[in-house]
Amino acid sequence: MNMLDQIIQEASTSSIPVADVLRKMLVMSYRIKSQETVTWVKHELDGYPRDESVRLPTYRGPFTLPVHGTYSGYYGNSRTGPLGRHGVPEKYISAMFEGPLTEPIMELEALAAGENDPGFQWSPVLIGQWNVWEDEGRVPRFEGMNLISAHATLPRSKVKGVIDSIRNNALTFALELQSSYPQAGETDGPTVQDAGVQRVVSVMITNVFGTGNNVAIGDGNTMNLTVQPGDLEGLLDAAAKLGLDEKARDELVETVTGDAGPEEKRSRLAAFGERVKQGGVSLTGNITANIAAAKILELGTQFLGG
Template sequence: MTLLDEVIEQASDGDAASMLRKLMIVAHRLGADPLLAWVKAELNGYDDLNDIPDYRGPFTVNVQAVITGPGLSKGTSTLTKHGMPDGFDGLFELRFKDPLATLEGFAGSEDGIAVPWDPAIIGLYNGWIDEGRVPFIEYWGVYSAQKVFPQGALKGIVDVVRTKALELALDLQAQYPDAGEKDGPTVDNPDVRATVTTIVNNIYGPVTGLAQGHNVTQRVRVKAGDLGGALASARRFLDDRGLEQLRAVLVDDGDGEDKRSRVGKFIDAVKTGSVTLAAGVTTDLAAAGLLEVTTQFFGW
């Protein structure tokens, strides 16, 4: 049984963390850094909420509150964001950067997750009540409040990761059955690289981050077949001569195999410095960014 077989088996019915650890080995042996980064983030948690995939949020959630009124009366209510000032939608949203195993554990509980509002936020909301901004029972206020995320929705996040891992393993296995095995194929093969890039795009959606150093992130969004958009996105990586070289890669005729071959040769030329880049751009950053541009342009 290959590693991909084991990933497929556990993605269907097994321990999610164990599935991801096996997928980590596959990604490492492929030399697929973006894929490896996703697997590690799912295992260890995401460092930054801005880096999480769409399936981890933001989710609009209910806010359940304990409310108080005259004569020390108490009750419960569901709060609304109707009438709130702009910029406070996050009070009714949740995003999750926790390890997948943590979310899977909460998904097995009966109550799901409840995240309390900070007391300062409760005071702010009560101020909006006093100002008449938000509809509320007269002479009543909020004593405590919490965002509520149900058990079923948590299971949904875990199932999305399982499904993406399953699709990934099946796609790789269909084209490269020995992917992930010792001495198996790597992303040095342009076809393998294109396949893995397509998989990563499917995980994160059409917008992907390209890191330069530790703190700078550039983002690429290109619609399939949009030559002008592709060249505009590529301008951050290439000078005028390099853009003409890229244009030739994008518009030349040929079938899918010809196109993948042209892209692979072009990216290799970028890595070796044969393609002239924009000022201040490293070859690694340009190669990663232009691979995103070309694969999105061709719809891979």
């Protein structure tokens, strides 16, 4: 049983922890030399930063959270009730009513198996701000009472959904690779330098992160671009559609038409594609680095005759 078979079998078995599946995914990602999936798997295993330095997968939120507050008034009176977004300034919405799941997969599985729904308490600063809005008439209030605490809750069903999404993405990725590259993940197997493997990686990253400037995206036009062997005009036209500016197109031409032999040209093409993926080559338009790099590698390979 090879690496892909193991991942498919374990990802299909609900009793096997997703962390075990991800560790095999990590091995496979290193072997296919896919930095994108290595980074994704590491973050799923270790957790995501609680800031904007790394984009979260779409399935990790942020989620809209129900919030319940506790009020206190004269003579020790108290009551609880739901708090809504109406009247709350937009810049406070995420801190009060939304929450992402950034925890490592093992913590998510522990939360899903627990008896209580996870959540968080509003900070004293947010409590004080809410009471100011009540005094200003921005938000509803209980007459003669002030908010003293508020708790945002995330239903465990959401946590279970995140876990299932991670498992399903791992399974789908392994199945897609296996359909065309059954030796992917084996020692000396195919890597992302093969345009087909890179396409599978790009689609997987798109499924995980959605569309955006830092992940692979594309549209029907870019995905259907093809170049005939030796068709330099067609290659340049396709490169322009992918967002390469004139300087980058000239560099691509030099890469695939220089005096080097066929293998050296392919090596240089792979290096050029890696620079595009890492942001070393400027792109214009809405096509992002990952998909542009994959398509450039594919088109350059077609130009060179496969």
